[in-house]
Amino acid sequence: xxxxGAIITLIGSLVLLIASIGLVRMPDVYNRLxxxxxxxxxxxxxxxxxxxxxxxxxxGKLVLLVFFxxxxxxxxxxxxxxxxxxxxxPFSSKTKVDKLKLSKKVLKTKIESK
Amino acid sequence: MPAFSKDDLMKNISIxxxxxxxxxILLNNTLQIDILIPGIIxxxxxxLLFCRKCEVFSDIKLTPKAFAYTLxxxxxxxxxxxxxxxxxxxxxxxxSLPINPGIVEVKTRLKSKFGRMVLANSITLTPGTLTVExxxxxxxxxxxxxxxxxxxxxxxxxxxxxxxxxxxxxx
Numbered sequence: 001x002x003x004x005g006a007i008i009t010l011i012g013s014l015v016l017l018i019a020s021i022g023l024v025r026m027p028d029v030y031n032r033l034x035x036x037x038x039x040x041x042x043x044x045x046x047x048x049x050x051x052x053x054x055x056x057x058x059x060g061k062l063v064l065l066v067f068f069x070x071x072x073x074x075x076x077x078x079x080x081x082x083x084x085x086x087x088x089x090p091f092s093s094k095t096k097v098d099k100l101k102l103s104k105k106v107l108k109t110k111i112e113s114k
Numbered sequence: 115m116p117a118f119s120k121d122d123l124m125k126n127i128s129i130x131x132x133x134x135x136x137x138x139i140l141l142n143n144t145l146q147i148d149i150l151i152p153g154i155i156x157x158x159x160x161x162l163l164f165c166r167k168c169e170v171f172s173d174i175k176l177t178p179k180a181f182a183y184t185l186x187x188x189x190x191x192x193x194x195x196x197x198x199x200x201x202x203x204x205x206x207x208x209x210s211l212p213i214n215p216g217i218v219e220v221k222t223r224l225k226s227k228f229g230r231m232v233l234a235n236s237i238t239l240t241p242g243t244l245t246v247e248x249x250x251x252x253x254x255x256x257x258x259x260x261x262x263x264x265x266x267x268x269x270x271x272x273x274x275x276x277x278x279x280x281x282x283x284x285x
Contacts, residue, residue, distance in 0.1 A: 015199060022206035030256045031215055034244050035202055041239060042199045060140035074238035074245075081246045081256060091215070098217045 005053030012046030015039050027092035029084050037077040044069050122172045129171040130161040170228060180283045187279040191236060194275075198241035205258070216260040217246060220253050220269040223277060229284030236276050243272055 019039030026032045048062045091098070134157035142149050174180070205212055224230050234245045234253060242258035252265075255272060262268055 015203070018203045018206055022202065025206060025211060026213070027211075028215075030244065030246075031213060031258060034242065034256065034258050035206060037238060037244065038195070038198045038202050042195055057143065060143040064137060064140045070239075071235070074235040078234065078238055078245050081244055085246055101217075 002054055005050045007050070008053060009047050009050030012043045012048075012050060014043075015046060016043035019043060029089050030081055030091070033077045033081050033084075037073055041069060041073045122169065123165075125174075125176070126168050126171050127161045127165045129174065130165045130168070131157050134161060174228065174284060175282075183279045183282045187276070187283065190275065190279070191239070194236075194240040198239065201241045202258075212259075214259045215256065217254055217256050218260060218262075218268045219265050220255060220273050221265055222251050222253060222269075222273055224251075224280060224284065226284045229280050232284070233273065233276055233280055237272060240272075240276075 016039065019035055022035035022039065023032050026035055045066050048066050052059045052062050135153060138153035138157060139145065139150075142153070222230065222233060224233055230248065234248055237243050237245050237253065237255060244256040244258075245253055246256050247254040253273075255268075257268075257272070261271065
């Protein structure tokens, strides 16, 4: 049982490793946030799940932790992306479309025409 | 309370109480009566004191169907979280770095604030998408691999699979 839990925790840390490689390789802040959010969420959940298997007595608290991570992780990365957008951190050259900018322009012209 | 009805207030208080009790039981990891009683007192007091004006949970529908849909939704959500990680790992580890990012706009049919919050969070945790900005019923999403930048098609690809469940749960 202990080995099984250790394997799950190991998979979790591998996911975290991939996330950190991604942080280095991605070209701009938005892509880095993408990799950061998803991989850290699953990595942390897997590590905690492995701990639940090893020490079943902690299950309640660890489930609570998983829940809080799932609730807070996307919110924090959304706020960071939004802040990065509004202080105009540049996109990488691979970026294809930016609908948010377009819609702001539309908004502005609408106000001016009124 | 002019803003919302008495039923809403009761619902908010009881849901807050339930959440606090679940947290208490999980933290103590026991069902002994001498630990449960202070928990019940504290949870009741804090939900009565601090939930006078909260309307966060008013949108949740407490029907068996909504409950069943919540379970299905959680399962779909975890499968998607898993898929998104495989997808991200593939992109990170392949030498050519196959990304094609951009910000697209999608529309949602959900009306309630709580439902939209859950939807935005789910979008952030699923393959290749990150909610950047929310304005009324349109979400602006950073997509790591833009397949289609038309509003309708992007909505269909990103939002629809969650929307049909969240619509039943939160309306």
